[in-house]
Amino acid sequence: MKATAWAPANIAFIKYWGKEDEELRTPLNDSLSMNMSGAFTVTTVDFDKTLKADRVELLGGEFSVREKERVTRGLDRIRKRAGCPEFARVATHNSFPRGAGSAASASGFAALTVAAFAALGASLPEKDLTVFARLGSGSACRSIPDGFVVWQRGIDSDSSYAYSIFPHDYWDIRDFLVIVDRSMKKVSTTDGMKAVKTSPFLTERLGQIPARMDAIRSALTDRDFARFGEITEEECLDMHHIMQTQDPALIYWSDTTRTIMEAVRDWRIQGFPVYVTIDAGPNVHILCEGKDAEQVREKIGELSGIIEVIENHPAPGAHVIEEHLF
Numbered sequence: 001m002k003a004t005a006w007a008p009a010n011i012a013f014i015k016y017w018g019k020e021d022e023e024l025r026t027p028l029n030d031s032l033s034m035n036m037s038g039a040f041t042v043t044t045v046d047f048d049k050t051l052k053a054d055r056v057e058l059l060g061g062e063f064s065v066r067e068k069e070r071v072t073r074g075l076d077r078i079r080k081r082a083g084c085p086e087f088a089r090v091a092t093h094n095s096f097p098r099g100a101g102s103a104a105s106a107s108g109f110a111a112l113t114v115a116a117f118a119a120l121g122a123s124l125p126e127k128d129l130t131v132f133a134r135l136g137s138g139s140a141c142r143s144i145p146d147g148f149v150v151w152q153r154g155i156d157s158d159s160s161y162a163y164s165i166f167p168h169d170y171w172d173i174r175d176f177l178v179i180v181d182r183s184m185k186k187v188s189t190t191d192g193m194k195a196v197k198t199s200p201f202l203t204e205r206l207g208q209i210p211a212r213m214d215a216i217r218s219a220l221t222d223r224d225f226a227r228f229g230e231i232t233e234e235e236c237l238d239m240h241h242i243m244q245t246q247d248p249a250l251i252y253w254s255d256t257t258r259t260i261m262e263a264v265r266d267w268r269i270q271g272f273p274v275y276v277t278i279d280a281g282p283n284v285h286i287l288c289e290g291k292d293a294e295q296v297r298e299k300i301g302e303l304s305g306i307i308e309v310i311e312n313h314p315a316p317g318a319h320v321i322e323e324h325l326f
């Protein structure tokens with residue numbers, strides 16, 4: 001009754017910001033992402049009939065009461081589906097700082113979902129696994145399929161799932177996740193999204209998403225990095241514009257975030273094909289093609305205010321591994 005899963009975080013190029021349904025975590029729009037090889041979670045789940053409650057442990061850290069409850073609710077949904085009454089011991093390890101806008105909840109719920117169903121010996125279609133992961137944390141559904149992934153908005157819970165559009169070895173895009181702050185963000189994405197409809201620009205944003213999805217899919221199909229990068233940056237700025245015009249306004253960037261954004265723009269003016277995207281936090285994802293990675297790595301080394309850099313290439317989706325955490 002024990003299994004372990006590895007799951008990547010993912011970086012969205014077309015972002016999810018705003019829910020259609022709070023409970024079901026269905027989104028207001030389609031999104032598109034890439035799995036990250038260097039930012040991942042490993043989780044072991046062991047269903048044990050001697051336990052009187054779930055035991056949830058974060059190795060090298062501490063889950064809050066709210067986070068533990070969210071894991072237990074996820075286990076309850078999985079137990080119900082698999083018809084298993086037993087409590088579980090869960091241990092989890094992240095390769096990167098959580099809560100600072102680098103999607104630890106995505107890799108976390110993807111790993112939990114895959115490990116728990118495997119521990120129960122239940123083999124679900126990938127589509128169903130993405131739905132269970134989504135119910136834990138929306139963007140977690142995108143960490144289950146391989147490589148480059150679309151999460152379709154859908155019209156209800158069953159039709160709001162994620163699928164791979166290109167495998168991880170399709171295109172060597174590098175994502176340098178530049179950590180400038182390790183602390184937990186003050187406003188979680190769950191809470192932050194609740195006010196999305198107070199932004200006067202939301203309708204306009206949602207109206208633009210279908211064309212943007214088409215455009216980025218065709219840039220990926222053509223492996224057109226400049227086009228891909230332009231759409232990604234435009235989309236990032238657009239999502240942050242919504243965050244910053246919500247009531248209350250959500251400003252996730254720090255001075256270092258802005259300095260890095262400007263540096264990347266300067267590098268581009270100097271002829272480097274390099275772009276940024278940023279999630280709900282101050283950390284910056286710097287994107288380039290594999291062939292330019294060495295030069296970009298050097299340029300990043302010249303920046304100040306950086307705590308850590310995690311280099312990622314496109315990764316497979318969540319899967320079971322043999323080595324357990326306990």
Ligand code: PMV
Binds near residue numbers: 011017279
């Ligand atoms: O699934 P959540 O609640 O971690 O939301 C993720 C939201 C963003 O990271 C800001 C955007 C995205 O699509 O990943």
